[in-house]
Amino acid sequence: MTPEPDLLSIERLTVDLPSWADRRHAVEDVSLALRRNEILCVVGESGSGKSVMARSILRLSTSRHVQPSAGRILYAGEDLLEASAERMRALRGSRIAMIFQEPMTALNPVLTIGRQIEEAIAVHVKRSPRERRQQVLDMLAAVQLPDPERIHASYPHRISGGQRQRAMIAMALILEPDILIADEPTTALDVTTQAQVLALIREMQQKRRMAVLFITHDFGVVAEIADRIAVMQHGRLVEHGAAQDILERPQHAYTRSLLAAVPDLAPAPARHDFIGAATALKVSGLQKSYRGKGLFRAAARVVHAAKDVAVEIRRGETVGIVGESGSGKSTVARCIARLVEPDAGEIRVGEVDFGRLASRALRENRKRIQTVFQDPYGSLDPRQSVGSLIAEGPMIHGASAEAARRRALELLALVGLDARSADRFPHEFSGGQRQRIGLARALALDPDVLIADEPVSALDVSVQAQVLRLLAEIRERLGLSVLFITHDLRVAGQVCDSIAVMRHGEIVEFGRTETVFNAPSHPYTRTLFAAVPGRAWSQRRAAARESS
Amino acid sequence: MRAFLSRFVRHRPAVLGLVILLMVTAFALLAPLIHPASPFGLVGRPFQPPFGEYLFGTDQLGRDLAAALLYGARTTLLIGLIATTIAVLVGVTIGGLAGYYGGRLDAALMRLTEIFQTIPFFLFAILLLAVLTPSIVNVIIAIAVVSWPPMARLVRGDFLAMRDREFVLACVSMGMSNARIILRHILPNTLSSIIVTASLMVATAILIESSLSFLGLSDPNVMSWGFIIGAGRTAIRTAWWVCAIPGIAILLTVMSINLVGEGLNDALNPRLRTL
Numbered sequence: 145m146t147p148e149p150d151l152l153s154i155e156r157l158t159v160d161l162p163s164w165a166d167r168r169h170a171v172e173d174v175s176l177a178l179r180r181n182e183i184l185c186v187v188g189e190s191g192s193g194k195s196v197m198a199r200s201i202l203r204l205s206t207s208r209h210v211q212p213s214a215g216r217i218l219y220a221g222e223d224l225l226e227a228s229a230e231r232m233r234a235l236r237g238s239r240i241a242m243i244f245q246e247p248m249t250a251l252n253p254v255l256t257i258g259r260q261i262e263e264a265i266a267v268h269v270k271r272s273p274r275e276r277r278q279q280v281l282d283m284l285a286a287v288q289l290p291d292p293e294r295i296h297a298s299y300p301h302r303i304s305g306g307q308r309q310r311a312m313i314a315m316a317l318i319l320e321p322d323i324l325i326a327d328e329p330t331t332a333l334d335v336t337t338q339a340q341v342l343a344l345i346r347e348m349q350q351k352r353r354m355a356v357l358f359i360t361h362d363f364g365v366v367a368e369i370a371d372r373i374a375v376m377q378h379g380r381l382v383e384h385g386a387a388q389d390i391l392e393r394p395q396h397a398y399t400r401s402l403l404a405a406v407p408d409l410a411p412a413p414a415r416h417d418f419i420g421a422a423t424a425l426k427v428s429g430l431q432k433s434y435r436g437k438g439l440f441r442a443a444a445r446v447v448h449a450a451k452d453v454a455v456e457i458r459r460g461e462t463v464g465i466v467g468e469s470g471s472g473k474s475t476v477a478r479c480i481a482r483l484v485e486p487d488a489g490e491i492r493v494g495e496v497d498f499g500r501l502a503s504r505a506l507r508e509n510r511k512r513i514q515t516v517f518q519d520p521y522g523s524l525d526p527r528q529s530v531g532s533l534i535a536e537g538p539m540i541h542g543a544s545a546e547a548a549r550r551r552a553l554e555l556l557a558l559v560g561l562d563a564r565s566a567d568r569f570p571h572e573f574s575g576g577q578r579q580r581i582g583l584a585r586a587l588a589l590d591p592d593v594l595i596a597d598e599p600v601s602a603l604d605v606s607v608q609a610q611v612l613r614l615l616a617e618i619r620e621r622l623g624l625s626v627l628f629i630t631h632d633l634r635v636a637g638q639v640c641d642s643i644a645v646m647r648h649g650e651i652v653e654f655g656r657t658e659t660v661f662n663a664p665s666h667p668y669t670r671t672l673f674a675a676v677p678g679r680a681w682s683q684r685r686a687a688a689r690e691s692s
Numbered sequence: 693m694r695a696f697l698s699r700f701v702r703h704r705p706a707v708l709g710l711v712i713l714l715m716v717t718a719f720a721l722l723a724p725l726i727h728p729a730s731p732f733g734l735v736g737r738p739f740q741p742p743f744g745e746y747l748f749g750t751d752q753l754g755r756d757l758a759a760a761l762l763y764g765a766r767t768t769l770l771i772g773l774i775a776t777t778i779a780v781l782v783g784v785t786i787g788g789l790a791g792y793y794g795g796r797l798d799a800a801l802m803r804l805t806e807i808f809q810t811i812p813f814f815l816f817a818i819l820l821l822a823v824l825t826p827s828i829v830n831v832i833i834a835i836a837v838v839s840w841p842p843m844a845r846l847v848r849g850d851f852l853a854m855r856d857r858e859f860v861l862a863c864v865s866m867g868m869s870n871a872r873i874i875l876r877h878i879l880p881n882t883l884s885s886i887i888v889t890a891s892l893m894v895a896t897a898i899l900i901e902s903s904l905s906f907l908g909l910s911d912p913n914v915m916s917w918g919f920i921i922g923a924g925r926t927a928i929r930t931a932w933w934v935c936a937i938p939g940i941a942i943l944l945t946v947m948s949i950n951l952v953g954e955g956l957n958d959a960l961n962p963r964l965r966t967l
Contacts, residue, residue: 483861510867523858527880537866582862589866 148179151355152201152240152323155216159196159379162209170196170210172379178323181353183346185366185387187402188376189604194359197376198325200225201357202242203232219323238268241316245328247308251300257284258296261315268319283314287344306337310344317348324349327359330677334468335631339675342369361604363406364634367391367678375399391681405609407634408689409673409682411657415620415641421458423494424625425480425513425593428454430489432472432479432649448649449475450486455627455644455651457593462619462626464640464657466633466672472649477597477629481513482506493592511541511589518598520578524570530556530581531566537588548588555584559614576607580614587618594619595627600635612638633676637661645669699959706955712948716941720765731759731915739931751920751934752927760920761941767916768945771828772897775835779897780890782836783843784879790844791851792874802848805841813838817900821909828911831904835897846889850882884960891953895946902942917942 159171171193178184188194199205200212201224217224219240224232236242244250252260261280265271271279277296284292287310300308309329316324326345330338346369349356360366366373366387373391374384375398383396394400430453435446449472457463467473479486482498491499493512501509517523524533534555535548543551553563559580570578579599586594596615600608616639619626630636636643636657643660645653645668653666664670673679701707719726734754735746742749748757790801808816820834854860855878863873904910905918906925917938924934 478861481865483864507867507869510865513865515862515865517858517862519858523862525859525863525877525881528877536868540866540868540872585862 148181150177151180151219152178152357153218154178154197154201155218157197157200157215157217158213159193159200160209160211160213162207167378169193169213169379171200171212173215174376174379174381175215176374176381176384178355178357180322180355181349182371183349183356183358183369184372184374185358185360185370186374186376187360187363187366189361189402189606191378192376193379194376195327198242198327198357198359201323201325202236202240204242234268237264237316237321238319239321240323240325241319241321242325242327243309243312243316243329245331247305247312247332248300250312251308253300255299256296257298257300257303257311261311261318264315264318279318280314283318284311287311287314287317287348289314304337305333306341309333309337309341313341313344313348317352317354320352321354323355323357325357325359328361329358330365331360331362335633335677336468336671336675338365338677342677345369362677363391363403363605364676364678364682367681369677375402401606405606406682407609407612407638408686409634409637409661409676409679410686411637411661412639414656414658416460418458418461418641421460423456423492424459424461425455425457425627426490426492427456427480428490430454430476430479430491431487432475432484433487448472450479450489451649453489453646453649453651455480457625457627459625460619460623461641462628462639464628464630464636464643465646465651466630466636466643467646468631468672470648471646473629473631473646474597475649476646477515477595477627480593480627481515481595482510483515508541511537512592513595514586514589514591514593515595515597516579516582516586516599518601520575520582520602523582524578524585526570529567529569530573533570533581534566534585534588537585541589551588552584555587556581558587558618559584574607575603576611579603579611583611583615583618587622591624593625593627595629597629598631599628601631608635615639633672634682645672696959700955703955703958705951706958709948709951709955712944713952716765716945716948717769719762720769723759723762723766727756727759727762729759731755731763733759739927739934741931742933742937748937749931749933751924752931757920757934757937760915761917761938763915764917764920764938765941765945767828767914768898768901768918768942771832771835771901771916772894775832775839775897775901776890776893778832778836779839779893780843780886783840784847784886786840787844787847787849788851788874788879791848792855792870792878794852794855798848801844805844808838808841814900814903817904818907818909821904826904826909826911828914831901831910834904835900838900839893839897843886843889843893846885847882850885851878854878854881884956888953888957888960891949891956895949895953898942898946898949 370387432450465473478484534552538548738754740750790798817834824830902918906922920938
């Protein structure tokens with residue numbers, strides 16, 4: 145196959161950051177070409193400048209302080225950085241289209257889907273209303289939306305996230321652009337929906353011989369969809385080339401470290417079998433449902449977040465709960481920690497009937513279950529110093545200020561942070577460091593059970609690997625019993641001894657990690673595994689590692 | 693703290709406001725030193741124009757307007773501060789409890805707040821004073837009673853938003869008592885918006901006080917700016933300065949407090965600013 149000519153070329157692009165930022169350029173001296181009929185993935189961690197670069201192509205700057213200062217972006221011989229505002233408006237949407245991460249905010253909530261897409265046509269070409277409508281309906285059908293007539297008349301909040309992203313794609317492609325820029329288009333979607341949307345983008349790209357610039361942080365997605373890959377770090381392009389070369393023979397040290405940080409889609413070697421070990425946590429018959437507040441009681445919608453959930457964790461064991469968003473996994477975690485009151489069910493922590501405790505007894509026993517939360521920015525009180533955040537727990541339970549402070553320093557050392565961190569405030573730390581602080585806080589009370597609720601989901605892949613390693617090490621050292629909530633099967637495989645798969649508030653499959661991975665029995669589990677992006681790549685990689 | 697100061701100083705109008713406010717406060721504090729005699733004392737011929745024998749002239753009874761202005765500043769600032777403090781305490785307590793506990797308590801407290809909000813606040817204040825007899829304590833009570841509802845609503849909103857944040861859940865799961873969570877963790881995080889709103893409430897309180905004394909609904913034995921204007925309003929065509937000078941004092945003070953409030957808002961809530 146002869147390489148296609150360049151459709152868009154970025155030449156030595158530099159984008160400045162405002163003077164108070166921690167570095168001078170968002171994008172620095174990046175040269176990259178996009179060819180017809182290919183998907184070029186730009187991969188990088190947060191802050192790598194990948195989104196700023198993509199937005200510079202359409203001159204969509206979020207701030208007047210973030211502006212290109214050098215370089216050219218050539219599209220069909222024309223420098224887009226020099227083009228007039230009017231010319232850019234003519235190009236946007238018609239020749240170069242863009243889709244965004246969060247389709248809910250990228251669509252106007254007060255207009256129907258149909259109206260919004262028709263508007264995209266009306267801005268650029270003259271067509272009769274009937275032609276426009278027909279064109280939109282055809283497009284909605286082309287992106288495999290069920291019942292295009294209904295979707296056409298729907299408001300964005302009436303359809304699901306995956307459908308919204310399809311509608312966004314329909315809107316982007318309606319004028320048959322040469323170039324589609326996709327900025328993390330599947331990051332907000334569940335894994336099964338993500339797989340469908342990725343397949344759709346690939347299919348539309350091939351049908352129309354489009355060029356797609358695909359921005360992502362997820363190497364699984366890259367492996368699934370990329371023809372070529374460009375890796376960015378700190379605003380610079382560190383490496384680019386054919387997908388297979390980069391994935392299998394990365395040259396740059398940064399690319400190698402990124403790839404190494406992606407966990408395999410395979411169970412880690414089993415640690416123990418935990419047969420006969422004492423039970424740390426036993427949950428049975430847990431029920432929780434949410435009632436929508438309808439104006440009329442009969443019309444109120446009931447959502448079962450937990451239906452008869454049973455989980456047992458033995459001392460030292462890590463049990464994972466895996467599921468998509470809305471499966472009820474976080475509700476289960478919060479019910480077990482009694483942060484949400486369950487409707488029914490028994491929760492026993494060792495000998496204590498934790499589910500039946502009330503008021504003072506509950507407060508005193510809360511230290512038995514501690515949680516590490518998902519959001520590294522929201523889970524630490526911004527007005528407390530790190531030392532007092534960690535020391536506060538022991539102090540409530542009667543430790544002296546002196547002893548609590550000593551304990552906090554010990555824990556900071558345990559999670560790999562400097563003792564000086566104790567006097568600093570949460571905003572001075574990065575996301576990964578904050579999760580370490582959150583872990584230290586949870587450990588300060590010597591809990592019998594540690595609940596980790598998506599502790600690494602908000603972190604970049606390299607930081608994620610560090611935090612997981614730390615968690616594994618501490619778990620081993622302290623013999624912790626852990627309930628690990630995640631949506632990511634790769635992560636679950638690395639951390640968990642047993643896995644429960646949840647769907648619509650029910651545990652559909654429960655078993656040893658290697659059994660769930662190698663011989664899943666429930667069809668839903670198999671669907672989940674099939675949807676994991678970059679699955680084939682992960683398996684090849686695991687096989688290659690084994691043979692060498 | 694230093695970052696806060698530098699952000700505040702960057703806001704020039706706020707610095708100007710602070711300077712004016714400090715000057716007014718200084719005059720109020722030093723009033724007995726500058727003018728030891730009572731401001732109600734008759735010093736000379738009535739309706740002397742300003743910049744003559746007396747700096748700001750005299751009023752219809754021959755009282756020194758400059759002295760009245762000095763002592764009036766004390767009353768005005770004092771009433772503004774005390775009434776606001778009471779309103780803030782009530783508002784934060786009610787709003788905080790409603791936002792934190794939610795449910796029925798929230799519904800009850802918010803209905804109560806709405807009852808207060810549906811009555812036009814100035815008429816309500818007049819009504820209260822008519823019932824309670826005008827004295828300085830009752831003026832403060834009346835102003836506080838009509839000023840707390842907006843604060844309660846604001847604090848409730850902040851508490852509601854804060855209540856489901858993960859750091860509050862972490863506090864709960866440590867076994868912390870509700871009082872400790874509210875006082876040590878949620879309140880400090882809402883403090884900046886409380887301070888900003890409170891500063892603007894002081895300005896409103898001063899305006900209410902002035903309007904009430906203008907109508908003669910304040911303590912007749914205490915000199916205040918509104919009182920001077922109210923007493924001089926019948927002579928506004930022959931002796932404009934009796935009304936104008938305290939009017940300008942009210943204008944400057946209220947404006948300076950508003951400017952300081954805006955400056956505080958920019959300095960304490962930097963995220964609200966756009967780049």
